[in-house]
Amino acid sequence: xxxxxxxxxxxxxxxxxxxxxxxxxxxxxxVMYWYQQKSSQAPKLLFHYYDKDFNNEADTPDNFQSRRPNxxxxxxxxxxxxxxxxxxxxxxxxxxxxxxxxxGDGTRLSIL
Amino acid sequence: xxxxxxxxxxxxxxxxxxxxxxxxxxxxxxxxxxxxxNPWGQLINLFYIPSGTKxxxxxxxxxxxxxxxxxxxxxxxxxxxxGVYFCAVEPFGTDKLIFGTGTRLQVxx
Numbered sequence: 001x002x003x004x005x006x007x008x009x010x011x012x013x014x015x016x017x018x019x020x021x022x023x024x025x026x027x028x029x030x031v032m033y034w035y036q037q038k039s040s041q042a043p044k045l046l047f048h049y050y051d052k053d054f055n056n057e058a059d060t061p062d063n064f065q066s067r068r069p070n071x072x073x074x075x076x077x078x079x080x081x082x083x084x085x086x087x088x089x090x091x092x093x094x095x096x097x098x099x100x101x102x103x104g105d106g107t108r109l110s111i112l
Numbered sequence: 113x114x115x116x117x118x119x120x121x122x123x124x125x126x127x128x129x130x131x132x133x134x135x136x137x138x139x140x141x142x143x144x145x146x147x148x149x150n151p152w153g154q155l156i157n158l159f160y161i162p163s164g165t166k167x168x169x170x171x172x173x174x175x176x177x178x179x180x181x182x183x184x185x186x187x188x189x190x191x192x193x194x195g196v197y198f199c200a201v202e203p204f205g206t207d208k209l210i211f212g213t214g215t216r217l218q219v220x221x
Binding site for chain 1: 142143145147152153154155156157160162198200207208209211212213214
């Protein structure tokens with residue numbers, strides 16, 4: 001059974017129309033991450049939560065926000081998507097300490 | 113910041129061949145993972161290997177932390193091995209992975 005679940009697998013939105021991507025986990029892990037992966041590039045960290053503590057990467061655009069209402073769920077909000085935000089968005093979790101990160105299947109976002 | 117370079121960038125194999133992928137990193141790390149990203153974009157965790165050697169079926173990996181490199185060995189390659197292989201490292205004092213540049217592998221029958 002999938003342990004890190006991302007919905008939907010494919011999302012299409014219009015230029016400038018807010019969109020929310022969701023991630024849930026059954027692992028009860030402390031740490032949750034959001035990565036952005038553009039075509040033919042490596043995943044790049046946007047931000048992560050250690051429990052409720054939010055850690056934003058210095059170069060993450062202000063257009064990207066995140067919420068973690070409880071241990072199991074984490075959301076990525078894109079307030080005004082531009083064409084350059086079309087990408088695969090990957091969620092990952094980790095129990096903390098010296099343990100591996102576990103990734104969901106990703107949501108592929110298209111902007112019309 | 114830490115630099116993570118992978119080689120070769122592209123690799124084309126015939127089914128049954130063996131291959132070695134390399135990951136070099138520029139500073140000491142707390143954690144290293146190898147991933148396979150399949151053609152559908154799913155990122156599959158292959159190894160968590162900050163040091164030493166591990167094997168899983170036809171795949172094995174070795175990390176020599178003191179020399180700042182890791183190797184991924186694929187033996188008797190199959191067409192389902194096609195995709196992009198990433199190594200990712202976690203610098204000390206952080207909770208985050210820095211991904212390498214990737215190796216794109218194509219295996220033909």
